[in-house]
Amino acid sequence: MHRLIVSPFLGDYLVLCPGDSKGLKVPGHRYIELHQAAADGARVPAWLCGPVHRQWGLDLQDQNAGTALLVRDEPPYEYGRASYEVNMACNWECPHCYLGLKEDAGMAWADRERVLHLLRDAGVLWLQITGGEPTIDRQFPAVYSLAYELGMMIEVLTNGSRLHNPLILSLLTERRPYRLTLSLYGATEASYDRLTQRRGAWKSFRRGVEAALEVDLPVEFSVIVTRDNEHEIDAMYALAKSYGVRTREYDHMTPTYFGSGETLSTQALTRGSRRGVFTGCDAGHTSLHVDPLGMASICKVARDKQIPLLTEGLAGLSQLGGIADRALLRQGGCSGCRLSEQCGTCMPLAQRYRQAGAPLGSYCQHAPKEVTTP
Missing domain, CATH: 3.20.20.70 (Aldolase class I)
Known part of the structure; x- marks a missing residue:
């Protein structure tokens, strides 16, 4: 079972330890190096062992990168x-x-x-x-x-x-x-x-x-x-x-x-x-x-x-x-509101409130006096 995850994430490259929300960021060329080391079954590079030990107390010296690391491929989409x-x-x-x-x-x-x-x-x-x-x-x-x-x-x-x-x-x-x-x-x-x-x-x-x-x-x-x-x-x-x-x-x-x-x-x-x-x-x-x-x-x-x-x-x-872009556009009563830029409710959620027949005040902090409708 892998001890660390190495993965692209929204333009960055992260080293993560399952069970811990903290991580390390590495440059792209180091990600490529780790990807190759894992594929070849080479040892975990020395430059990674020190930071990993300081961050999580893990000793990866002389360990097989293909076993210790799960290195994820670059994805076609960026749904992190x-x-x-x-x-x-x-x-x-x-x-x-x-x-x-x-x-x-x-x-x-x-x-x-x-x-x-x-x-x-x-x-x-x-x-x-x-x-x-x-x-x-x-x-x-x-x-x-x-x-x-x-x-x-x-x-x-x-x-x-x-x-x-x-x-x-x-x-x-x-x-x-x-x-x-x-x-x-x-x-x-x-x-x-x-x-x-x-x-x-x-x-x-x-x-x-x-x-x-x-x-x-x-x-x-x-x-x-x-x-x-x-x-x-x-x-x-x-x-x-x-x-x-x-x-x-x-x-x-x-x-x-x-x-x-x-x-x-x-x-x-x-x-x-x-x-x-x-x-x-x-x-x-x-x-x-x-x-x-x-x-x-x-x-x-x-x-x-x-x-x-x-x-x-x-x-x-x-x-x-x-x-997503269409759903977040102002709709219904909000489309004519001059204060909508100050709202705390997203449009999809506002739509749910409208479907439920909820009072305006339950989802609009400007109700009832400050809201203008078309």
Whole structure:
């Protein structure tokens, strides 16, 4: 099994260690040298051994480059990042979930395998595996293992409920992700189980967190703030601090990805209006999303135009840039707004709010007085 990944990434060349988000940058001629050394089965060059030892404490002296290094080829496209939704099913029933109906649908293994190879060939180096709840998918271990073996740096978005499972824990320990992001839904058993609508969810979460931390996996919390648990915000952060994990906050509930608005009633009363100015993103140009059926879109939100990877293959991805450019143009009521340059909501997300019939104030910080429409 490789110890380091050497890969092109958006015009640069990186040396990465699975399980660690930090890396080294090398010039193009050094990438070519490492590519050749790995192909020839030569020793790892001395110029790399010192920096690698200082960065990760790894001793690569006299080691075979073809074994120690996984050197990825130059890709025809520059999609450096992707998210892959392995399923939409979940073992919990959170009312704020943007997926809406959590149907258990997915591809046969041969198709999943092809999708992962296509992502690798497109240049994807950083892969986010998500769901639904990805760890309940029967093919999660195979998907994760193949992505790792193809030289991807992996983040898993999970509710943490199955991290104590010996098979999954062993998988993640032997093939380390660079990040495990666990959703935190409360600070007490009562609020946690109520929000997830699953008795025992709190205990499963705590058991999973503690199992992951015991083997030193890189755990972070996504603190989910809704109407049901906003009274425990301080306690949730205190819990994260007691575990010694980093946090990010998610407090702006959105419509489902297909534009229904049942999730909006879960919006916390004291949160949700603190978005910064949206200045654009890399969606469709250097990043993409793939759903459980192998349909590629520019991101998780904008799924109106999707590319069937299994039939169109790698060449189909060339359409995503144009789709992204059209999707980010101001549309609907925003097309005549003189303050739209100051907005914190991207156009695809604004479209979801409109489809859901949401009040303007739920996604426009200028509403109601400052917004002008045609």
